[in-house]
Amino acid sequence: MMLPMDEKDKRIAKLEGQIAQLLARIAELEKRLGLNSSNSSKPPGSDGLKKPSPVSLREKSDKKSGGQVGHKGDTLKQVEKPDEVVVHELKACPYCATSLEGVPVVEIKKRQVFDIVEPKVQVTQHEVMLKYCACCQKNVESAFPENVRGPVQYGERVKALSVYLHQQQMIPEDRLEMVFQDIFALPISATTIANISTSFAEKVAPHVEAIAENLRNAEVKHLDESGLRVAAKLQWLHVMSNTEWTHYRVSPKRGDIPQNLTGTAVHDFFKSYLTLDNVKHGLCNAHHLRELKALCEFEKEPWAQDMSSLLKFACHTSKQETVSPLRQHRIVRLYDRIIDRGLRFHEALPPLPQTGKRGRKKHRTGHNLLMRLRDHKDAALRFLFDPQVPFTNNQAEQDIRMIKVKQKISGGFRGSCGANDFATIRSFLSSMRKQGINLFRAITDPDNWQSFRHA
Numbered sequence: 001m002m003l004p005m006d007e008k009d010k011r012i013a014k015l016e017g018q019i020a021q022l023l024a025r026i027a028e029l030e031k032r033l034g035l036n037s038s039n040s041s042k043p044p045g046s047d048g049l050k051k052p053s054p055v056s057l058r059e060k061s062d063k064k065s066g067g068q069v070g071h072k073g074d075t076l077k078q079v080e081k082p083d084e085v086v087v088h089e090l091k092a093c094p095y096c097a098t099s100l101e102g103v104p105v106v107e108i109k110k111r112q113v114f115d116i117v118e119p120k121v122q123v124t125q126h127e128v129m130l131k132y133c134a135c136c137q138k139n140v141e142s143a144f145p146e147n148v149r150g151p152v153q154y155g156e157r158v159k160a161l162s163v164y165l166h167q168q169q170m171i172p173e174d175r176l177e178m179v180f181q182d183i184f185a186l187p188i189s190a191t192t193i194a195n196i197s198t199s200f201a202e203k204v205a206p207h208v209e210a211i212a213e214n215l216r217n218a219e220v221k222h223l224d225e226s227g228l229r230v231a232a233k234l235q236w237l238h239v240m241s242n243t244e245w246t247h248y249r250v251s252p253k254r255g256d257i258p259q260n261l262t263g264t265a266v267h268d269f270f271k272s273y274l275t276l277d278n279v280k281h282g283l284c285n286a287h288h289l290r291e292l293k294a295l296c297e298f299e300k301e302p303w304a305q306d307m308s309s310l311l312k313f314a315c316h317t318s319k320q321e322t323v324s325p326l327r328q329h330r331i332v333r334l335y336d337r338i339i340d341r342g343l344r345f346h347e348a349l350p351p352l353p354q355t356g357k358r359g360r361k362k363h364r365t366g367h368n369l370l371m372r373l374r375d376h377k378d379a380a381l382r383f384l385f386d387p388q389v390p391f392t393n394n395q396a397e398q399d400i401r402m403i404k405v406k407q408k409i410s411g412g413f414r415g416s417c418g419a420n421d422f423a424t425i426r427s428f429l430s431s432m433r434k435q436g437i438n439l440f441r442a443i444t445d446p447d448n449w450q451s452f453r454h455a
Helices: 005-034 156-168 172-183 190-216 270-276 287-299 304-319 325-347 365-375 394-410 414-434 439-444 445-454
Strands: 131-132 140-143 220-230 233-242 244-250 265-266 280-283
Touching: 131 270, 156 172, 156 190, 156 244, 156 414, 156 439, 172 190, 190 233, 190 244, 190 414, 190 445, 220 394, 220 414, 233 394, 233 414, 244 414, 265 394, 280 287, 287 304, 304 325, 325 365, 394 414, 414 439, 439 445
Parallel strands: 220 265, 265 280
Antiparallel strands: 131 140, 220 233, 233 244
């Protein structure tokens, strides 16, 4: 049955529209397949076995690879007072068998072997005396130490090692049970290991609250969040950190961000962070560079490469020297020109088909990035004007990466108590590490951690 010409034209127009939508959908899906950790915010763990070739987004420096001149190396050095000396006597000449008994030693050569003594559990028995007091006419006894409360118990170093291996090295409880049995022949149950961690979390809670207060008032702090499973439900681990302190907090809501902050908050443009009052914002430009790389690879947008080069140049310049007002002005002027050129490029493109009559107008990925860079220019270029603000949010991303390691080793948490204990203990341990304090000593006596700094 032949259709009238006007019906044919309508059907052709309809089919052409459907083809255009399908082509756009195919292009979007192909773009998603090409996204990885190097050109998007996807984590490296999502790359799978087809990891992208490692192309760094950093600008090349004039420094040679490897250790720099003046770098203090870390290696074994002989000690003046070894624990044991083994003398290998020379009683006869190894060539002619002449006796060398009584011959004076010309020189002593030394070689030292650093090894671990065989682990051994030390059992200390505490005894109190019971005596009869003729004056009081009753039996009296001396007192046990305050921390010795039962007929048998684990000592402080056993508890400290349990916390260190369980929370810092993330050995699961059942495997840690085997570690104590295999190395020390010491029976300790998974429940006891969990109880030790809970007790330690309660002990360091006041220190962790002080760490949070230090970060709230710090000139610069980094913010990030990542999902974790608690009782099989999605919750969020929030981190607030800088080069000296780290604070973790578990919350059922991603938008439950830290409050009462001052100074500058560096983050990755999660919208909830923009609601913070009384703070300046610094955006993570590593995220911007990855998004710009995707625009260059897939969308072929001409402005993206220029913006990427400008941000890399600005980063390199800010690290090499104090940026002069004149250079700052030139970089900002170039930044504005690239934004303007990018927006004109997108305005010349045909509009995207809208999925519905309501809601905001749909924009392309590059257009959205341009509007973010335009509307939040001060936050994106904060590093250029404030030397304390870094170019990226890498500090928070590095600090929060440990929760992914935890999940890969032992999965999620059975309940909120274990998750909160983990966040509290890791806040303390990460902060002690940044303070240059030996973790085992800090765990053994957390109330005196400040005395370990120069010990």
